[in-house]
Amino acid sequence: MTNTQVTLVQLDNYGPWTVTPSPRREVDLQTLQSRLYADLSQAIGTRDGYVFFTRFDNMIAVTNGLDLEAHARVQESIRNRYPITASLSIGTGSTPADALVGATGALQQQGSAQDADRRETLLGQPIPDAERTDDDVQIAHFDVIDATGTYTDELDAFASFTHIEAGYAALMRHMHDAHDSLSFFVGGDNIIAVCPGLSDGDYEDAIAHVQDTADVALRVGVGRGASAHDAGMGAKHALEVAREHDTIVERSGRQ
Amino acid sequence: MTNTQVTLVQLDNYGPWTVTPSPRREVDLQTLQSRLYADLSQAIGTRDGYVFFTRFDNMIAVTNGLDLEAHARVQESIRNRYPITASLSIGTGSTPADALVGATGALQQQGSAQDADRRETLLGQPIPDAERTDDDVQIAHFDVIDATGTYTDELDAFASFTHIEAGYAALMRHMHDAHDSLSFFVGGDNIIAVCPGLSDGDYEDAIAHVQDTADVALRVGVGRGASAHDAGMGAKHALEVAREHDTIVERSGRQ
Amino acid sequence: MTNTQVTLVQLDNYGPWTVTPSPRREVDLQTLQSRLYADLSQAIGTRDGYVFFTRFDNMIAVTNGLDLEAHARVQESIRNRYPITASLSIGTGSTPADALVGATGALQQQGSAQDADRRETLLGQPIPDAERTDDDVQIAHFDVIDATGTYTDELDAFASFTHIEAGYAALMRHMHDAHDSLSFFVGGDNIIAVCPGLSDGDYEDAIAHVQDTADVALRVGVGRGASAHDAGMGAKHALEVAREHDTIVERSGRQ
Amino acid sequence: MTNTQVTLVQLDNYGPWTVTPSPRREVDLQTLQSRLYADLSQAIGTRDGYVFFTRFDNMIAVTNGLDLEAHARVQESIRNRYPITASLSIGTGSTPADALVGATGALQQQGSAQDADRRETLLGQPIPDAERTDDDVQIAHFDVIDATGTYTDELDAFASFTHIEAGYAALMRHMHDAHDSLSFFVGGDNIIAVCPGLSDGDYEDAIAHVQDTADVALRVGVGRGASAHDAGMGAKHALEVAREHDTIVERSGRQ
Missing domain, CATH: 3.30.70.270 (Reverse transcriptase/Diguanylate cyclase domain)
Structure with missing residues (x-):
């Protein structure tokens, strides 16, 4: 049995930001996105997680071993260093696909990816340390x-x-x-x-x-x-x- | 008529490097690749070019307006700041696909992407300033x-x-x-x-x-x-x- | 009583590298140094340590809470992403100055900062978890x-x-x-x-x-x-x- | 005779931002500052200028060869990728000290470094190309x-x-x-x-x-x-x- 912990990283209201007040330079957007991904790779990787860039505005991470505090720290660091913010939603399950379905559903219930009022949501519960195994x-x-x-x-x-x-x-x-x-x-x-x-x-x-x-x-x-x-x-x-x-x-x- | 100038950016002997002497941490490779892409986006973007990450070890850029010196400067900056080097090959043509075929062919003639002796090749000729138009x-x-x-x-x-x-x-x-x-x-x-x-x-x-x-x-x-x-x-x-x-x-x- | 754990981060043979085979562009060196410092700030900061840039080729960190494995991870990540490597030496003591004297002395005994054969040394012992206090x-x-x-x-x-x-x-x-x-x-x-x-x-x-x-x-x-x-x-x-x-x-x- | 062109880069209202709504993590501030400096080194360096970090919230650049458009491009790229903005003031003169006095004075006349309403000012005139010499x-x-x-x-x-x-x-x-x-x-x-x-x-x-x-x-x-x-x-x-x-x-x- 695996027990994968997946975190969905969704930039808050990012699409509208990229064209406000007018379209931003593509190379700056590419730089912003790829550096944010690099930073998440290091921040989550230093605790032995993986992140995948996926769509860049929606990234998927495997975060077994990262607790809520570590997630909050990642969220805070993005806010402190980038012009945008991110919501994080943690899902768990016996399959990775199920874990992500849970994580996505919980975030969707809090509002749209383009909802100006939904910012820096942090949802879900990591696998308790006592339940983690070497085969997760x-x-x-x-x-x-x-x-x-x-x-x-x-x-x-x-x-x-x-x-x-x-x-x-x-x-x-x-x-x-x-x-x-x-x-x-x-x-x-x-x-x-x-x-x-x-x-x-x-x-x-x-x-x-x-x-x-x-x-x-x-x-x-x-x-x-x-x-x-x-x-x-x-x-x-x-x-x-x-x-x-x-x-x-x-x-x-x-x- | 368009006249697209395309540059193929190919990391030199990158695959073998990622597993020498043993496989390197995935998050470090992801960080290296995405930051290199971000740096190229800025370096080429500051002269109004675009870069696309494609496979990350093979990136494709549209470089109308960048001369050989600008290309050499990009190559030098990678060597000065990363543990790997890159070869660049410039192609031009009336279609982007043709331009890239030319750029790729010229580079392949210099040796394999996994040839330890082929490092920092710089090939091809940019479109002369006098021939550039507002519709290129x-x-x-x-x-x-x-x-x-x-x-x-x-x-x-x-x-x-x-x-x-x-x-x-x-x-x-x-x-x-x-x-x-x-x-x-x-x-x-x-x-x-x-x-x-x-x-x-x-x-x-x-x-x-x-x-x-x-x-x-x-x-x-x-x-x-x-x-x-x-x-x-x-x-x-x-x-x-x-x-x-x-x-x-x-x-x-x-x- | 404080019990400060200090880590000296010394780039290996960095001075000679900056002029080999000929002097490297100053802006690339400045970029390399400041980004390396930024990366250390994040890597050590994610475990609640501080790093100070000092001379950039010799940085001083306060690393209470970082064990040897965390230090080795930092060292590995530098090697994987930069053209240079770093030696780390941990010192502890009732004053920060004493801790640093110990850390520096241990590293000097391993060889010069410009010794081509001294690479990626990792020295010293962190404060054991059982001895850490809220006043360290x-x-x-x-x-x-x-x-x-x-x-x-x-x-x-x-x-x-x-x-x-x-x-x-x-x-x-x-x-x-x-x-x-x-x-x-x-x-x-x-x-x-x-x-x-x-x-x-x-x-x-x-x-x-x-x-x-x-x-x-x-x-x-x-x-x-x-x-x-x-x-x-x-x-x-x-x-x-x-x-x-x-x-x-x-x-x-x-x- | 030298003819130095100096640009003062001053972050807008940065001090208050670092403690709003409460003090931000030091390692994030250090990362932000040093990466911004690295980015400016590359952006200005790609056009053969130098930047010095000085106080990080006030950086001094030597920008002979960078016109107003290049300055505006730097300013735009900061806005697009960081949570803060910067004002730029260009000064010229036969001595670097004089050039900086001019650049600073012009910026001070526009408002305080901690004036919430003074954002992204761009002041001064670069040396015209026709007046540039190989000894500037x-x-x-x-x-x-x-x-x-x-x-x-x-x-x-x-x-x-x-x-x-x-x-x-x-x-x-x-x-x-x-x-x-x-x-x-x-x-x-x-x-x-x-x-x-x-x-x-x-x-x-x-x-x-x-x-x-x-x-x-x-x-x-x-x-x-x-x-x-x-x-x-x-x-x-x-x-x-x-x-x-x-x-x-x-x-x-x-x-």
Whole structure:
């Protein structure tokens, strides 16, 4: 059993702000968004959580190990250093997809993402320390087999991107619909999925599905741990083993 | 006629670096990648260019107005402040897709993205000042009609993301295959496309295609200018007009 | 009794790096240094420590509450995201000055700051959790009385800076020589001193000394706590009281 | 003759903001200030200017080559990405000190640094391009002779800092009072002075003065150029020559 704690980070009334009083320079918005994401990666990462940029104005974090005070501290630091604020909503559940459904629903009940009066909401309850276990988080780290030789060094940069993007899209939907997992592109040819407890066969099926529908060859390393970092680092090491052994599914030794 | 100048920014031998001597913390990699992107946005943006994060280890920039010295300055600043280096390859052409094909091909001829000996290559020739015109760049800024009401406030955060991502994927492929355009997700529900000179009908067809294949309703503002910023700001203003008038294609007054 | 834990952060072989193979652009060095300081502020601050930029290549932190693992994490994150590395040395003692003497001495024994072979040293032992108390850190937050009216709005910007700098220099030396305290300029007209347990009279004497030698009028708020943040926030609130009541020494309620 | 263009960057009403509605976390303020300084270093540096952090809420820049539009762009980017705004005032003159007096006076006439209604003022006129020459800026880059062997590896970190700080304070005042120059500590054991046209004898006197009053041994490299970067890079190369030849004053070849 996994017990994933997910936090939805939603910028408050961000869309209207980007065009008030007139549209703001795109490069400043891009800088603001990517630096905010970088800051959250460090703030949440220093406590062994992961954040994914998703839409940038709605980011999804795996926060097992972060209590309410740590969440409030993140929220305060954004307010102190950026021209915008963020609402945070914590959800928990046996699958990541369920946890996020809970987190999103609670935030929607407090008002719209474009509600000028809904600011810095902090919702939900982290998993109590006493209930945390070393198996709470399962992370699968996928990459494309020989992406450099197949795409980067062969196709033009946009065509390479299109192929990897298509593989990502196929994987994202399959993992969500079939396995209640949340998958995120994290740069290069890498995709990280936050999963409930899945079998090797589940991963093999997912890889076959992406091969069939998007013609992209993936492999995966899988890790489990008490936090996103612990599980994710296990997954990275397992992926290194898969690369060396030319296998498509490997699991970290800790499981 | 457009005359787009595109620069491919490719990190040198980045994949191997991320796992040497053993896999590096994911949050540090995410921070490194997103801050590098933010820095490029400012460095290129201060000279009115645009950068898109694409795969983060391969970024695509529209650099009309940036000469070789400005490119070399960007390259030097990365080397001075990051643990990695970048190669830059400039391409030009009447369509953005062609320009990028040229830029990518030239870089591939210098060696692989994972070639330890290929570092800080700087290739290609910018458009001479004397040949630049006020119509060189066409930018189309798309967003999703009522994304907040339709998705963000209604679906869970991952489902919202999935829908917007599907719309983006459909648009990206159509614009590339039918119109030699490069389209990029830039956060929220926004997509920016760098295009050759397209007609209103071309944009209407693209929007209809995304509606049909991904069931996502888009609208677009279109701008032209001597630089990405000039064209992009025109597109943003046109998009505001489209929102106000509830139309699906608007162009900036300058055209 | 205070029990201050101080960490010396020394960049490894930084001076030679700044001129290898030839002098690097000053603005890139300034950016590197100030961003590294900002990152340390967040990384150490998220665990309630303080960092002072000091010479930028040698920074001094108050790290009560940060264990060896947290220190190692900071060191790793620098290595993963910057072109340089840092050595950390932890010292403890009943006065901040003593703690720093210990931290510096231990690091010097490992090799020179410009020793190419001394990299990423991590030295010293944090205060065990069982020995930490709510009174371990005393922070005094000084500012200049009516700095805006006296200096900023009256003198040219360099003359204002010179006056405030002179006040800071006088305070820094007095607090160090008379009270084994470490004082740091933190911007504006603000100076933060890390002190052993000092009396109101000690602070009044220090303020009189700065008035006499540098003709700068200071006031101070003093706080104590288990961490730099707790003590420092108490000091800030006390300073607000001093501003409102027009007094020169105030202490936070917790003492 | 030099013709220095100086820009005063003053954060608007910053002091009150730092304590509204209650004192903000010190580490967040430190992060905000140092990142803003880093951003200005890049934004102004990309056009070959220099910025010095000075008091952080009042920064001083050498901006030869930056026109009003470039200044306005910097101001806009701060507003778009930070919770605070900045006023900019440009001054010019045959000495840096005079230029700053003019810039400060003009800004003070618009209102107090703590005036809630004075926001984003942009004042002054840059030097017209036609009047710019290759000798407009003179930069002197000082460092401490064998700072590592004398201080860093021998004294505790605060004592090293105190000595270097005392040398800086003595130099700063002498260069200002005797030579209308503006000197800034830039980290490590480095001081950069922006000067009118000074002779070798002037620099020898300044170094003797610091030796006599603060017992700190300095050497200096001097450069001239059309911009701060050009002059400053010349100064850095000259300083390298002084290190190699064990001399105390060297000038770049261009003079």
